[in-house]
Amino acid sequence: MMWLAELPPFVPFYVAALLAGVTRGRIRVLILLAAPLLGGLQLLGIEPGIEVHSRFLGYQLIPFRVDRLSLLFGYLFHIGAFLAIVFSLHVRDTLQHVAGLCYAGSALGAVFAGDLITLFVFWELLALSSVFLIWARRSERALVAGFRYLMMHILSGVLLLTGVLLHLQQGGSLQFTYIGLDGLSGWLIFIAFGIKCAFPLLHNWLTDAYPEATPTATVFLSAMTTKVAVYTLARGFPGTELLIYIGVVMTCFPIFYAVIENDLRRVLGYSMINQIGFMVCGIGIGTQLALNGAVAHAFNEVIFKGLLLMSMGAVLHVTGRINGTDLGGLYKTMPKTATLCIIGAASISAFPLFSGFVSKAMIMTAVLKEGHDWAWLLLLFASAGVFHHAGIKIPYFAFFAHDRGLKATEPPANMLLAMLLAALLCVMIGSYPRLLYDLLPFPVNYQAYDFTHVIAQLQLLFFAALAFVWLNLRGLYPPELSAVNLDSDWTYRRLLPLTVQRLIAIGQPLDATLRRWGTACGKALINTLSRHHAPQGLLARNWPTGSMVLWVALLLGAYLLAYLFEVSDQ
Amino acid sequence: MDKFNVRRVLYSLYVCCAILPIIDFLYHRHSLHPWESWPGFYAVYGFVGCVLLVLIAKLLRRLVKRPENYYGKGNGR
Numbered sequence: 096m097m098w099l100a101e102l103p104p105f106v107p108f109y110v111a112a113l114l115a116g117v118t119r120g121r122i123r124v125l126i127l128l129a130a131p132l133l134g135g136l137q138l139l140g141i142e143p144g145i146e147v148h149s150r151f152l153g154y155q156l157i158p159f160r161v162d163r164l165s166l167l168f169g170y171l172f173h174i175g176a177f178l179a180i181v182f183s184l185h186v187r188d189t190l191q192h193v194a195g196l197c198y199a200g201s202a203l204g205a206v207f208a209g210d211l212i213t214l215f216v217f218w219e220l221l222a223l224s225s226v227f228l229i230w231a232r233r234s235e236r237a238l239v240a241g242f243r244y245l246m247m248h249i250l251s252g253v254l255l256l257t258g259v260l261l262h263l264q265q266g267g268s269l270q271f272t273y274i275g276l277d278g279l280s281g282w283l284i285f286i287a288f289g290i291k292c293a294f295p296l297l298h299n300w301l302t303d304a305y306p307e308a309t310p311t312a313t314v315f316l317s318a319m320t321t322k323v324a325v326y327t328l329a330r331g332f333p334g335t336e337l338l339i340y341i342g343v344v345m346t347c348f349p350i351f352y353a354v355i356e357n358d359l360r361r362v363l364g365y366s367m368i369n370q371i372g373f374m375v376c377g378i379g380i381g382t383q384l385a386l387n388g389a390v391a392h393a394f395n396e397v398i399f400k401g402l403l404l405m406s407m408g409a410v411l412h413v414t415g416r417i418n419g420t421d422l423g424g425l426y427k428t429m430p431k432t433a434t435l436c437i438i439g440a441a442s443i444s445a446f447p448l449f450s451g452f453v454s455k456a457m458i459m460t461a462v463l464k465e466g467h468d469w470a471w472l473l474l475l476f477a478s479a480g481v482f483h484h485a486g487i488k489i490p491y492f493a494f495f496a497h498d499r500g501l502k503a504t505e506p507p508a509n510m511l512l513a514m515l516l517a518a519l520l521c522v523m524i525g526s527y528p529r530l531l532y533d534l535l536p537f538p539v540n541y542q543a544y545d546f547t548h549v550i551a552q553l554q555l556l557f558f559a560a561l562a563f564v565w566l567n568l569r570g571l572y573p574p575e576l577s578a579v580n581l582d583s584d585w586t587y588r589r590l591l592p593l594t595v596q597r598l599i600a601i602g603q604p605l606d607a608t609l610r611r612w613g614t615a616c617g618k619a620l621i622n623t624l625s626r627h628h629a630p631q632g633l634l635a636r637n638w639p640t641g642s643m644v645l646w647v648a649l650l651l652g653a654y655l656l657a658y659l660f661e662v663s664d665q
Numbered sequence: 666m667d668k669f670n671v672r673r674v675l676y677s678l679y680v681c682c683a684i685l686p687i688i689d690f691l692y693h694r695h696s697l698h699p700w701e702s703w704p705g706f707y708a709v710y711g712f713v714g715c716v717l718l719v720l721i722a723k724l725l726r727r728l729v730k731r732p733e734n735y736y737g738k739g740n741g742r
Contacts, residue, residue, distance in 0.1 A: 354722035355730075463697040471698065479714045547694045554685045554707035561682050562715035564675060573723050579736065581729040588736055 101147050103159040103207055104169055105217070107134040108176070108200030115192045123192065124184055130196055131177035134203075138169050146209060154269060157209025163536040167390055168206040168326045170534065172199060174520070175318030175397045182405050182513035183311035194227035195315045202319035206326050210269040211259040211284075214327070218255055218291075222248035225320060228312035229304050237307040243584070244304035247297070251290035258283030274331040285332060292324035292375065293368050295344045299584035302352075302364040306417070310408030313360060314513075317367060317404050318397045325374045325393045334381025339462075342379055343470050345372025346477035352582065353484035357418045357575050359493060360407050363400065366443065366485040369477060370396045376474065377458040380465050383537040388457025391531055395442070395450040395524060402439035402517035403489060406432050409506035409514070410493055416501070419488075419575035424498025431505055433494040435514040442521040444486035444556060445478060450521045452552065453528035453543040460541070479559040486556075487563050492575060682708070 111130035115123050143166055147159040161169075176199035183191060201224055204217035222245065229241040262280035263269060274281050290297045301321070305313050332338060349365035349372075356362045370392070377389030409432050410425065411417045426433040438449070445451035455478065462471045505511060524531050532539040566572040627634045689704035696702045 350718060351722045351725050354719055355726040460697070468698065475710060476714045476718075479711045480718050483715050483718060546692065547696065550685065550688055551694075551701070551707045553681075554689075554705070555711040557678065557681050557685055558708040558711035559715045560678055562712045562719075564678065566716065566719050571723075572719060573726060576726075576730070577733050579731045579733055580726070581731060 101145065101159065102137065103147070103204065104134055104138055104173075105200040105204035105207070107137070108196050108203065112193050112196035112200065115196060116189060119189075127180050127184065127192060127196070128177075131173045131180060131199070135170070135173040135177070138166070138173060141166070151212075154212065155210070156213055157270065158213045159207050160209030161207065163534075164326070164330060164390065165206045167394065167534050167536065168322065169203060171322065171394050171397055172202050172206070172319060175199075175322075175401060176315070178398070178401055178405075178513050178517050179311070179315040179318060181516070182314050182408070182510055184509040185507045186309075186311055188231060188309075190227060191231045191309060191312055194224050194231065195312070197224035198228060198315060198319060202323050205323045209271060211255075211262070211271050212269060214271055215252065215256050215259060218287075218323075219249075219252045221320060221323060222252060225316055228315055229308045231312055232307055232309045234307070240304045240307040243587070244300045247290055247300040251287045254283050254290070255287035258287060271327075271330060273333070276332070276335055276337070285335075288324050288327045288331065289341075291320055292328060293321055293345070293371060294341055294375075295348060296583045298345075298349075298368050299582050301368060302349075302361055302582065303584050305364045305367075306358050306360040310411045314401050314404050314408060317363075317400050321367065321371055322393050322397060325371060325378070325389065328375065329378050329386060329390060333378055333386055335379055338375050338379025339467060339470055340379075342372045342374070342376030343473045345369065345375055347372075347473055347480075350477060350480035350484055352580060353480075354488070355573055355576075355580060357420055357577055359417050359419055359422070359489055360404065360411070362484060362489060363403055363407065366481060367396075367400055369481060370400065370443070372477065373455055373458050373474065376470065377461060380458075380461050380467070382461055382465065384457055384464070384541060385461035387532075387535040387537050387539055387541075388454055388461055391454035391535055392451075392458060394531060394534075395454045395521075398517050398520050398524075399439050399442035399450055402514055402521065403436065403443065403485065405510065405514045405517065406436035406439060407489070407493065409510050410503075412510070413503045413506055414501050418577065419492040419496075420577050421499065422493045422501070423496040424494070425501065425503055426494040427498075428501075428503040429494070429505055431511055432514070433490065435511075435518045436490050436494065438518040438521055440486040440490050442525065444482035445552060446556060447525075447544070447549045447552060448522065449525040450531075452525055453531065456543050456548060456552075457541055475555070479555055482556050482559045483563060487560065 108130050111126050114126045118126060141161055143162045145159065145161040146157055149156050149158060176195075179195065179199075183195065186192070198221065201217045201220040205214055205221060208214040208217055226241050226245045226248075229237055229244060231237075258280045259269075261278075261283065262274075265278065265280060267280065274284055276282060276285060286297075290300075293301045305316055308316055328338065346369050349368040353362045353365040353369070356365060374389040374392050374396075377385040377392065380386075407417060410422065410429070413429065414422070414425070416422055442449040442451045445455045459471065459474060459478075462474060528543050532541070563572070626632055629635060686705040686708045694702055700706055
């Protein structure tokens with residue numbers, strides 16, 4: 096069994112993707128389920144400390160390296176992939192199944208990559224396999240959103256490769272350890288990670304493309320890409336102070352958008368950036384408590400955000416609608432989905448006994464301990480805001496609010512099962528945080544369930560709920576509207592095309608003048624040439640042979656004379 | 666939801682909101698930040714924060730809201 100321990104975890108997924116491509120029906124279902132289950136079992140037997148080396152083009156590569164940090168993300172991606180696969184079992188679409196398995200495999204490849212070249216390869220595979228999950232919606236909107244998504248991720252890959260090569264040229268090692276922001280190479284790699292991590296202004300690919308994917312594919316997407324980025328930041332840039340500020344901005348600005356957004360899956364997209372902000376902040380603090388909190392929160396977020404996206408995917412699957420303006424009153428026909436959605440909402444809002452509580456608290460405590468008071472205040476504001484837009488708004492507008500009289504039933508059994516499993520994990524981790532704490536990279540001596548903390552969190556959440564009720568009763572709450580909200584994608588969807596058009600408009604008269612001038616010059620040249628060389632021109636005239644002979648005779652005579660004079664001179 | 670259930674949910678929320686700040690006076694809070702030890706700090710912060718969030722979001726909507734086919738047909742949201 097020794098070779099099995101050195102089998103990189105992406106292999107079972109890639110093999111399963113190949114097999115899923117050529118099978119169908121029950122056999123494919125078995126293959127789909129076997130990949131995360133067998134892969135997960137194998138991973139449980141792997142101990143930290145394994146490093147597999149290989150040489151390629153004279154470079155020492157480490158395609159498979161296991162430590163506690165990568166192992167945690169390895170477990171997480173197996174759980175995330177398993178939930179997403181169960182959720183999508185009813186789908187009869189080879190493209191989605193194959194792309195989903197390749198995508199999960201690439202994410203695993205990236206977190207177990209011990210060197211930067213291997214990381215780059217899986218970084219690109221992650222981008223390529225994920226875009227098919229968006230295109231699988233097979234609508235024009237999904238197609239163009241997929242292209243925009245791919246553009247951003249290819250840019251991230253190019254920056255990463257440039258950074259790595261520069262790093263190598265400056266005598267750096269290929270091993271993927273702490274990188275830091277010294278020099279250009281560090282910055283390039285930082286921005287490459289930042290694009291995938293949805294840093295402010297680089298974030299729009301997420302809220303643009305995720306809601307355009309199929310109901311099942313979005314669950315896959317939410318689990319991997321951004322979490323791989325969180326992992327790479329935690330390994331390459333822990334304790335980078337800039338990350339604290341980036342993280343705080345990430346927690347605060349998306350919640351305003353989430354309040355006014357109509358597409359409920361896009362609301363969850365904004366809320367995802369907000370949650371990643373907490374992790375980025377924790378990585379920026381960089382203490383053991385903060386890093387533990389950041390990766391624990393990543394772990395929990397995959398499960399509760401997956402659960403929320405699954406419940407909204409189920410609503411979209413059953414009703415064909417996802418906009419707040421079209422939904423409401425579904426609790427009567429979809430009570431199970433509604434209940435499971437509320438469990439996800441409680442978890443993301445960090446209610447005591449639910450998973451978000453036990454991980455977010457570690458980050459908040461670490462921020463305060465390191466004396467970042469302002470960051471703490473803003474994170475607290477964002478925590479209350481999460482409850483507002485993700486905890487209340489999502490279940491409220493989908494399942495309660497105005498009854499639109501939509502015909503609906505509970506979703507297929509596999510969808511319900513996946514949501515149930517995710518909900519159980521949320522409650523289990525929330526109630527027995529040791530389950531998660533024992534997996535974290537550093538030893539944990541943190542007590543989440545402290546009376547002061549529980550009461551404080553309950554006060555924050557209940558009064559946030561009270562604010563929602565008060566605003567609603569006073570009619571101050573912004574109604575759901577069908578509209579587009581401008582975000583940073585405006586720069587490349589509007590500003591860039593407009594600028595190009597404007598430049599063309601300015602260039603056209605200039606271009607016309609230049610052309611006119613060029614034509615006039617050409618004409619003048621042709622006229623001159625034709626005056627001299629055309630059949631009637633001076634230089635093209637026929638000369639009689641006799642006159643030629645005369646001229647030659649004259650020339651020779653002149654030459655003879657000159658010669659004679661020269662001779663007589665001597 | 667029928668009116669009765671809505672009222673039940675709202676009243677339980679009001680009761681919780683009435684009790685929670687009172688608890689602050691009944692035990693010794695250990696806090697990392699001086700503001701945390703103010704009774705009712707979290708309650709006030711949660712309420713004011715959320716009201717501000719929504720009011721600012723309404724202003725933001727005025728700034729960023731565009732018609733649904735703003736980015737062209739089939740290309741909008």
